[in-house]
Amino acid sequence: MPSGKAMLPGVGVFGTGSTARVLVPLLQAEGFEVQALWGRSEEEARSLAKELGIPFHTSRSDDVLLHQDVDLVCIYIPPSMTRQIAVKALGIGKNVVCEKAATAVDSFKMVTAARYYPQLLSMMGNTLRFLPAFVAMRQRLAEGYVGDIQVCDVRVYGPSLLDQSYGWTCEELMGGGGLHTAGSAIIDLLSYLTGTRAHRVHGLLRTFVQQNNLIRGIRRVTSDDFCFFQMLMGGSGSSAVCSTVTLNFNMPGTFVHEVMVVGSAGRLVVRGTELYGQRNESKCEELLLADHSGVAPAAKEMPLPHRQGLSSMVKALRQSFQAHEERRSWSRGPVASAPTFEDGLYVQTVVEAVKQSSNSGEWVCVEIMSQEPDPNQNLCEALQRNKN
16 A cells, blocks of 8 residues: 555545546555545445445535545536536635536636635546656657657547437537547647647537437437547647547447657657657657556446556546645645646637537637636627617
8 A cells, every 4th residue: 555645635536437437446546545426316326335435425516525534526427517516626625636527618617716726736637648658758759759740640449439328428518429528638638748739620520320229219419429620739830730630439349549749850659558659760660668557458438548547647646645744735746747727628619619610611710718708698799789
């Protein structure tokens, strides 16, 4: 058992899905005590709490947030619910690690809350930033392995993301679909690797499977199962990094996760959890970082790159909290590479720009929200038009 257990905060976990099932044992293995579990129903919460040895379970969010032994809240629930829990958690003094929100407006509200409480940890849970292969890739890029970065090319292929029954994963407006689920992590990762952000995007979304044996009748799937998008990142004109991303979740069988960065002097590519590289003058590719983790391949709900990244993220969290005597205090160093809520807002803004481009067929500029829109704006505009 890692040392310093007494200094680690008690953890409250929101969610009973695949991520929570993987996360809780990882937290426990690193010495965190998972004190409370929230599920959408009492039955879900009770079943998983019993299975994972969690002493308290509930379907009432406040029961976890106000639990006296919970100082760190991990939120892995449907995107439409994330903002409400994250903002409330920060407001009552809890550290937060959470998944993406459903909209840019929700993300902006989370950013505002994080700015109010800068002493608290507020971290987006994109585990790919912590995957050793991507940490090594970023280091090699900084050292000039590929020269000037020119092109990023990403392919993520896998089986359907839909749940066994009709739910949020089927609904585009609730944050379902490949772009929101997998694309968000890729958008954030490319910004982390290149040190740049997208300023223009062009995309195409499709829903090839609108009904299946379990989802039929009057109900139809609106979330995308195929997405292709391009991003111009960093500089303008010919100095911009050209990124292409293809996401296809109509591929039963082997999960494919490949991220390639090509530059003036060579290329780097992460296939799964291993890093390869080839310089222009070299005749063959070299293995730069092998996978020695010994982690067995996980189920389709948690592909291996995300599973290993989650493990590395939990280790970084332990190191961050262990650096202080006070349970709620944390050190920025071990989690310095983690995406912030501001990064989450940027990613959600890009996602919505890609959706807009798919609808219009045109390139769309990425404009990050600087103030929350007036909820009555549409009504005000309509009244103004009527006056005229």
